[in-house]
Amino acid sequence: MKAVQIRSFGGIDVLELREVDVPHPGPGQLRIRVEAAAVNPVDIQTRSGALAQACVMLPRPHIGLGWDVAGVVDHVGAGGRSDLTVGDRVIALSDRLMQPLKGQADFVVVDSSHAARIPIDADPVALSTLPLSGLTALQALDYADMAPGQTLLVTGAAGSVGGYVLQLAQRIGLQVIATARAHDETLVRALGAHEFVPSNEDLAEETRRLTSGGADAVVDAASLGLAALDAVRGSGTFISLSGPGPIPLRGTQVRSVWIRADGGQLARLVDADLTHRVAGTHPLEHVGAVHERMQVGGERGRHVLLP
Known part of the structure; x- marks a missing residue:
């Protein structure tokens, strides 16, 4: 599968779209086939090294990008939530900074408690902007x-x-x-x-x-x-x-506020029927162009990557 990663901190050129193995969910986790993944300022701060300079993350051989995802449950690990099953459409927050694989990928593994079901006819692009x-x-x-x-x-x-x-x-x-x-x-x-x-x-x-x-x-x-x-x-x-x-x-x-993932709160937000704002949609391989646009600023809403 493809995944956005960095192996060093710096400019747009450190972003890589790499071929990696599909991750397997462990106990209490689930795997999501990603339909949409929003890009947030924290992704820019991760890539640039600003978060490392602030001492909230450490260098790793590979660091994944992407906190917000919407997609379909593809595999459920042992001991997870009984109310989420394969085929359910969900949104989730991948809230650990130093994971090698995060939401900007074909598949992502998250704790089942970090996900919330969304309606079968919901727009994954719009809802991918919601979690963070x-x-x-x-x-x-x-x-x-x-x-x-x-x-x-x-x-x-x-x-x-x-x-x-x-x-x-x-x-x-x-x-x-x-x-x-x-x-x-x-x-x-x-x-x-x-x-x-x-x-x-x-x-x-x-x-x-x-x-x-x-x-x-x-x-x-x-x-x-x-x-x-x-x-x-x-x-x-x-x-x-x-x-x-x-x-x-x-x-x-x-x-x-130090953000934490919470599937129950995500469910409340889904039920609240909020207005979501999408600045644009892009294929996963255009992640560098998205970073460039976000650094310029002035746009409203989130850019969303489509694996």
Whole structure:
């Protein structure tokens, strides 16, 4: 089978599409015949060596790429979940960084607890964009632990994670303030934002103008740090998606989301009938071109590889 791997860190040229043996699922695992695999910023950070420099992964002889997959269960290992069988259509998250084979391949092995069934007529391309961004959004809101009627600020609201945060926050009855570039206002309001602050304006001042004393919490999808913290009321909550976050000034509670795979939460996200955004589809061998486009930036949604 074919699989995207790297054997060293660096530029686009370190990406390889290699012929490898089909993996075999062990106890509690299942094998998925991949129909679609989204490309995420973490793939760029893995390939470039940024994650190794941040001491969250080590060099290995071969490192696979791809966290998000949609496909068909092809083989079930012993002792796995009894509710997932061969032929079921699923999405899954491959959340270990240093595996030699991950989601951007013809087949991938994951823990059965990391997968969720999807409807037989579901679009695998659209749903392949859900696991990493959707779980990050859901777990961020779980950490924020907010009640209906409270005010949530979402930075980077037009991005993939931010867009899911907006939709999920609306479903639990939060009052949502979104910040993004001015031309994204129509998009983020359609996804669930009640108020909008263009990213070129003073975020703290505008948020405090729209609220009483600042937002109750912020999900900082744009990694603004202190600028976002200043928009939160005293004793409010700051959710960081990119590390420890800022110093908890004014009695704020600063929490970091370190994404974990969770099939039960994935099932909740599938049932939520969210809007998914696909920037484009590409054959697996065009993974280098996808990395180049993502490095340029400016596109909305995820690019998806088709084995």
